[in-house]
Amino acid sequence: MKVALFVPCYVDQFYPKAAIATLELLEKLGVDVHYPKNQTCCGQPMANSGYEHLTKGCNSLFIDNFSGYDYIVCPSGSCTLHIKEHLHSAEKEEQATDIRKRVYELTEFLVDVLNVKDLKARFPYKVGLHQSCHGLRGLKISQMSELVAPAFSKPAQLLDMVQGLELVPLTRQDDCCGFGGTFCVAEEAVSSKMGKDRVDDHIEHGAQYITSADLSCLMHMEGILRRQKSDVKVIHVAEILNHSHE
Amino acid sequence: MSNVTGKTHPQLAAIFNQDEPRVDWHDETLWWVRQKRDIQAHKLPEWELLRETASQIKNNVLSNLSTYLEQFEANAINNGVIVHWAADAEEHNKIVHQLLQERGINRMVKSKSMLTEECHLNEYLKEQGIDVIDSDLGERIVQLANEPPSHIVLPCIHKKKEEIGDIFHEHLGSAKGESDPKILTETARQHLREVFLTRRAALTGVNFAIAETGEFVICTNEGNADMGAHLAEIHIASMGIEKIIPERKHLGVFLRLLTRSATGQPITTYSSHFKRPQQGTAIHIIIVDNGRSIQLGREDFRNSLKCIRCGACMNTCPVYRKSGGHSYHTAVAGPIGSILAPNLDMKKYADLPFASTLCGSCSNVCPVKIDIHNQLYKWRQVIVKEGYSPTAKTIAMKAMAFTLSSPGLYRSGGKMGRIVFKYAPFAVNNGLNPWYKHREMPKTPEESFGEWYSKRKEAKQ
Numbered sequence: 256m257k258v259a260l261f262v263p264c265y266v267d268q269f270y271p272k273a274a275i276a277t278l279e280l281l282e283k284l285g286v287d288v289h290y291p292k293n294q295t296c297c298g299q300p301m302a303n304s305g306y307e308h309l310t311k312g313c314n315s316l317f318i319d320n321f322s323g324y325d326y327i328v329c330p331s332g333s334c335t336l337h338i339k340e341h342l343h344s345a346e347k348e349e350q351a352t353d354i355r356k357r358v359y360e361l362t363e364f365l366v367d368v369l370n371v372k373d374l375k376a377r378f379p380y381k382v383g384l385h386q387s388c389h390g391l392r393g394l395k396i397s398q399m400s401e402l403v404a405p406a407f408s409k410p411a412q413l414l415d416m417v418q419g420l421e422l423v424p425l426t427r428q429d430d431c432c433g434f435g436g437t438f439c440v441a442e443e444a445v446s447s448k449m450g451k452d453r454v455d456d457h458i459e460h461g462a463q464y465i466t467s468a469d470l471s472c473l474m475h476m477e478g479i480l481r482r483q484k485s486d487v488k489v490i491h492v493a494e495i496l497n498h499s500h501e
Numbered sequence: 502m503s504n505v506t507g508k509t510h511p512q513l514a515a516i517f518n519q520d521e522p523r524v525d526w527h528d529e530t531l532w533w534v535r536q537k538r539d540i541q542a543h544k545l546p547e548w549e550l551l552r553e554t555a556s557q558i559k560n561n562v563l564s565n566l567s568t569y570l571e572q573f574e575a576n577a578i579n580n581g582v583i584v585h586w587a588a589d590a591e592e593h594n595k596i597v598h599q600l601l602q603e604r605g606i607n608r609m610v611k612s613k614s615m616l617t618e619e620c621h622l623n624e625y626l627k628e629q630g631i632d633v634i635d636s637d638l639g640e641r642i643v644q645l646a647n648e649p650p651s652h653i654v655l656p657c658i659h660k661k662k663e664e665i666g667d668i669f670h671e672h673l674g675s676a677k678g679e680s681d682p683k684i685l686t687e688t689a690r691q692h693l694r695e696v697f698l699t700r701r702a703a704l705t706g707v708n709f710a711i712a713e714t715g716e717f718v719i720c721t722n723e724g725n726a727d728m729g730a731h732l733a734e735i736h737i738a739s740m741g742i743e744k745i746i747p748e749r750k751h752l753g754v755f756l757r758l759l760t761r762s763a764t765g766q767p768i769t770t771y772s773s774h775f776k777r778p779q780q781g782t783a784i785h786i787i788i789v790d791n792g793r794s795i796q797l798g799r800e801d802f803r804n805s806l807k808c809i810r811c812g813a814c815m816n817t818c819p820v821y822r823k824s825g826g827h828s829y830h831t832a833v834a835g836p837i838g839s840i841l842a843p844n845l846d847m848k849k850y851a852d853l854p855f856a857s858t859l860c861g862s863c864s865n866v867c868p869v870k871i872d873i874h875n876q877l878y879k880w881r882q883v884i885v886k887e888g889y890s891p892t893a894k895t896i897a898m899k900a901m902a903f904t905l906s907s908p909g910l911y912r913s914g915g916k917m918g919r920i921v922f923k924y925a926p927f928a929v930n931n932g933l934n935p936w937y938k939h940r941e942m943p944k945t946p947e948e949s950f951g952e953w954y955s956k957r958k959e960a961k962q
Contacts, residue, residue, distance in 0.1 A: 262950050295908055306898040
């Protein structure tokens with residue numbers, strides 16, 4: 256199985272630890288992981304701002320970097336969803352279609368493809384799981400609270416395998432954190448209020464860490480937590496799942 | 502409502518957010534309604550099937566709209582109802598005015614109708630010297646406060662009972678400082694009773710118009726539509742062309758979905774059928790287009806015409822809950838309004854499709870399965886292409902696209918960015934940075950993942 260690691264731009268630049276954890280975790284699980292070094296960004300910031308027509312360069316680059324792999328795995332639900340829904344190319348549509356089918360968010364890859372049943376990980380803390388909207392409602396890695404259907408959560412299923420970890424319940428289990436890409440600056444007032452309220456829900460339930468399959472949400476909540484000088488930290492789910500067995 | 506202030510959604514939302522306890526209260530109130538909706542939905546194991554059925558019925562309607570409308574018209578005429586067609590808001594308003602003029606009526610009672618809000622009927626009739634009283638309690642309150650509704654189902658959800666007490670004291674003579682909901686309701690009841698008894702004309706909206714029978718159905722919790730319509734000599738019903746359903750049997754699907762989605766009730770208190778006028782009275786229906794056929798022709802947005810105006814998307818929308826209905830500066834606020842409004846005036850409402858994080862909750866609660874968040878995404882593309890996006894944003898996006906299309910530029914840009922973050926934080930941590938206003942910037946790592954990976958690769962070799 257030949258797997259390409261897709262590290263979103265902001266993870267590459269600001270949160271390399273999450274990408275390192277993703278790589279190490281996949282390697283531990285016996286996966287042959289390649290990192291195509293010329294990757295940049297999936298193009299979502301432009302597309303969600305209404306400039307999808309400016310993403311041709313990113314799309315073309317993405318196709319060049321990620322064609323020919325069995326799977327493409329990414330530690331971000333949002334970027335994965337963007338590729339799944341919007342990667343197109345006039346010249347290389349066949350390759351684009353192939354990539355759209357092969358791209359996976361990390362937790363869904365672990366659960367659906369690798370069928371992970373146990374992990375050698377330990378993380379003895381109270382953790383709040385932020386179900387990112389794009390992972391949740393876009394990729395359906397968890398059941399959505401609005402729908403009448405049986406509950407499941409791929410990230411929670413994996414976190415349950417981690418020794419010592421206690422998942423805290425939340426009052427609003429899947430409310431949006433308000434990041435929303437350029438929304439976070441274009442609508443800074445509402446965005447930050449949404450983030451504050453989301454963080455408060457975790458804090459009120461005693462979370463020491465907030466985790467998610469999406470670093471963009473965590474980046475937003477981290478900014479708010481640090482402004483509040485809170486002790487609560489954010490951590491990407493890959494870092495927990497890769498947390499050493501001491 | 503027109504955007505009299507000329508302010509955009511982010512500006513109006515920022516004003517609303519100056520009073521944080523009020524935002525919390527607004528958010529909690531609407532979340533409570535969303536939770537009531539969840540409870541009702543989860544009581545029905547067939548809920549998702551109901552949604553799918555409703556969506557399919559509406560698909561059929563939208564594909565055969567003219568046929569059903571003509572069938573409805575023919576049956577309504579057979580029932581003794583007089584049918585009018587209005588191409589736009591202006592024509593609709595003129596028809597209403599003319600009907601009143603013909604009978605020498607200058608005072609009318611109205612039940613809730615978002616279509617008439619969209620057409621600015623009240624303002625128009627006021628200019629013509631006609632007195633209009635809204636009889637839905639929430640509508641009446643905002644009317645007395647001289648404000649538009651902030652929500653399509655809960656028009657004065659943004660007002661606290663103390664504020665309503667002040668409005669009633671000023672306009673209806675209740676005691677100063679009185680805020681007991683029971684007493685205030687009784688005050689409104691006495692006031693409206695007098696209105697119902699004395700108004701010769703009543704205008705209502707239409708929730709569902711049934712092509713098969715030519716009848717129409719109005720849903721209210723207060724019975725105010727019935728009170729107005731039954732006591733008046735002329736009943737004018739304003740309906741958008743999309744309100745059609747093919748057969749009476751389809752009504753059960755929609756009635757089961759509507760109020761569960763809207764307020765978390767199993768059924769509305771009054772679902773009243775109007776088919777033929779009582780002796781000595783007249784029923785007029787005005788079938789209004791006002792941009793709907795244009796939307797029907799926009800392939801990506803035609804599904805928005807399935808909307809049955811339950812407001813569930815607003816209650817669940819975190820942006821709506823935390824920015825208030827008035828920040829949308831349009832008659833229909835929230836996610837669905839943000840799809841409908843740009844169809845009416847793309848320039849004026851260019852900000853609305855961006856007032857969303859595209860979280861997708863709206864699409865999930867929608868009882869007729871409108872892909873609301875996808876349509877918001879699509880509107881953004883249209884608005885930018887049509888040139889209604891700020892120039893500065895376009896320049897920034899072009900620069901971003903250029904940088905991200907080149908691995909070399911991206912890497913050097915990233916490195917530069919991290920150096921700036923580390924050694925010159927004042928360049929980003931300042932008042933001009935909207936992120937930094939409420940949030941700390943991310944900490945900058947020593948090296949990017951790409952750099953770390955290259956080193957590891959070299960070390961391995």
